[in-house]
Amino acid sequence: MAEPNYPDELRYHREHDWVRASGDEAVFGITWFAQDALGEVVYFDPPAVGDTVTADTSYGELESVKAVSDVYAPATGEVLEVNAAVVETPELVNSDPYGDGWLLRVRLADPASIEGLMSRDDYVAYLEGLG
Amino acid sequence: MTRRTSLHSRHETLGARMGDFGGWSMPLQYDTPRAEHLAVRERVGVFDVSHMGQIEVVGPQSGAFLARALTNDITQIGPGQGQYTLMLTDDGGIIDDLIVYWLVDRAMLVVNASNIEACLTRLQELAASFEVAVSDRSPEVAMLALQGPAWVDAIGPLLATPGPLTLDYFEITEDQLAGVPALVARTGYTGEPGVEVMCPWDQAPALWDALMRGMAAPAPCGLVARDMLRTEMGYPLYGNELTLDRTPIEAGLRWACDIDGARFAGAEAVLAQAESGPAERLTAFRMTDPGIPRTGMDVMHGGERVGTVTSGTLSPLLDCGIGMAYVRADLAAPDTELSIDVRGRQRAARTARRPLVDRSPRTD
Numbered sequence: 001m002a003e004p005n006y007p008d009e010l011r012y013h014r015e016h017d018w019v020r021a022s023g024d025e026a027v028f029g030i031t032w033f034a035q036d037a038l039g040e041v042v043y044f045d046p047p048a049v050g051d052t053v054t055a056d057t058s059y060g061e062l063e064s065v066k067a068v069s070d071v072y073a074p075a076t077g078e079v080l081e082v083n084a085a086v087v088e089t090p091e092l093v094n095s096d097p098y099g100d101g102w103l104l105r106v107r108l109a110d111p112a113s114i115e116g117l118m119s120r121d122d123y124v125a126y127l128e129g130l131g
Numbered sequence: 132m133t134r135r136t137s138l139h140s141r142h143e144t145l146g147a148r149m150g151d152f153g154g155w156s157m158p159l160q161y162d163t164p165r166a167e168h169l170a171v172r173e174r175v176g177v178f179d180v181s182h183m184g185q186i187e188v189v190g191p192q193s194g195a196f197l198a199r200a201l202t203n204d205i206t207q208i209g210p211g212q213g214q215y216t217l218m219l220t221d222d223g224g225i226i227d228d229l230i231v232y233w234l235v236d237r238a239m240l241v242v243n244a245s246n247i248e249a250c251l252t253r254l255q256e257l258a259a260s261f262e263v264a265v266s267d268r269s270p271e272v273a274m275l276a277l278q279g280p281a282w283v284d285a286i287g288p289l290l291a292t293p294g295p296l297t298l299d300y301f302e303i304t305e306d307q308l309a310g311v312p313a314l315v316a317r318t319g320y321t322g323e324p325g326v327e328v329m330c331p332w333d334q335a336p337a338l339w340d341a342l343m344r345g346m347a348a349p350a351p352c353g354l355v356a357r358d359m360l361r362t363e364m365g366y367p368l369y370g371n372e373l374t375l376d377r378t379p380i381e382a383g384l385r386w387a388c389d390i391d392g393a394r395f396a397g398a399e400a401v402l403a404q405a406e407s408g409p410a411e412r413l414t415a416f417r418m419t420d421p422g423i424p425r426t427g428m429d430v431m432h433g434g435e436r437v438g439t440v441t442s443g444t445l446s447p448l449l450d451c452g453i454g455m456a457y458v459r460a461d462l463a464a465p466d467t468e469l470s471i472d473v474r475g476r477q478r479a480a481r482t483a484r485r486p487l488v489d490r491s492p493r494t495d
Contacts, residue, residue: 039160039163039164039355040163040164040165042423042445043421043422043423045421045422061474063422063423065164065165065355065359065423065444065445066159066164066355068423068425068474094163
């Protein structure tokens with residue numbers, strides 16, 4: 001998508017990752033800002049199903065023509081599923097970062113930890129602060 | 132302080148992402164690099180390459196002077212023709228790679244933006260023994276590269292005469308495009324047929340606008356797509372493959388050196404290395420594992436570090452990572468299995484002949 005977009009129902013991490021939580025399960029992805037900064041994504045190097053990803057720590061890499069970026073876990077949990085569509089067609093991260101371009105489905109170690117992340121408004125203000 | 136070309140406002144209007152390149156603010160991309168790459172391979176694209184330098188040589192001893200200053204055999208070309216060539220230090224180090232054109236009354240060297248000063252210094256040093264005048268025309272000259280199989284459709288309607296359409300590869304002629312006086316050369320850096328157009332600095336916007344109004348308007352393309360296109364062809368880039376620390380023999384550019392005549396500055400060093408054989412040679416490679424090689428990554432073989440990646444990108448045509456690297460000379464032959472150290476992980480790669488893709492800039 002060409003225009004900045006930050007859905008209300010998501011929570012945001014300062015490394016430009018989003019999380020959509022439902023009970024003890026959550027979906028992770030990267031924000032519009034992150035995919036725009038990275039440019040057209042050409043590879044996603046994901047963790048394995050069953051791995052534990054740790055909050056504030058890199059769990060994989062997204063690679064574009066011009067750069068490589070670590071992807072940070074917004075929360076700790078066990079990987080239930082890797083988005084195979086993104087592994088196959090990485091540019092989904094650019095075309096639909098909050099939909100078909102999701103990266104991981106995880107079982108959260110502590111669902112309440114999500115509350116510590118930024119709301120949409122907090123994240124947008126944070127982005128403005130980055131200049 | 133970054134410098135701007137006369138087309139800067141056009142790039143901004145088109146929403147280009149700009150980036151610093153050799154001290155110039157240049158368009159990196161307007162659309163996605165892959166879309167721009169495809170436009171050049173299948174239709175036609177246009178690049179602003181006004182940052183490149185133009186150095187003029189005039190005088191009765193221009194031929195002898197250029198035979199001394201440049202590595203290729205200048206006697207192979209006449210008026211209206213150009214030639215890929217190199218400028219070397221006395222030790223055989225590469226000062227620049229460039230194209231020299233014979234025009235009716237002068238020679239024109241088109242050099243890399245970052246090397247204009249170094250080229251001028253070297254030329255003036257060598258010019259002391261010849262009756263020639265060397266002058267920098269770069270500030271007055273803008274340059275557009277129109278590349279892709281449909282280049283004729285894009286440029287044809289703007290031409291005053293059909294002359295540019297009948298040029299052979301590496302030939303050059305004067306014409307007018309939409310009333311703008313221009314030098315049109317059948318050259319490029321993409322592996323596709325096309326032309327490079329030099330015109331007065333201030334008239335480039337008018338030429339750009341005329342091209343964009345055409346029925347077969349070229350897709351504006353940035354440096355990221357240009358890097359994909361030239362890497363697919365295995366064309367070296369100064370600063371990456373070519374530096375003062377590398378020689379034509381190491382870079383696989385012996386073909387651009389007049390070894391038999393050996394009149395050029397640096398010839399002794401080049402001949403000596405051609406004889407002894409270099410420790411490292413440039414090779415192209417493609418990744419057989421996922422990932423994109425990046426400049427500076429280590430090349431490994433049998434657990435040992437055997438070289439360094441100088442360029443890397445994605446090949447949209449091959450749909451894999453590709454690159455070039457200097458490797459131990461015995462490993463530079465095509466179809467050698469190597470690995471690239473991608474942030475601590477060994478990713479498989481295989482050396483390959485250049486070009487990495489099957490294209491020919493000669494055919495229309």
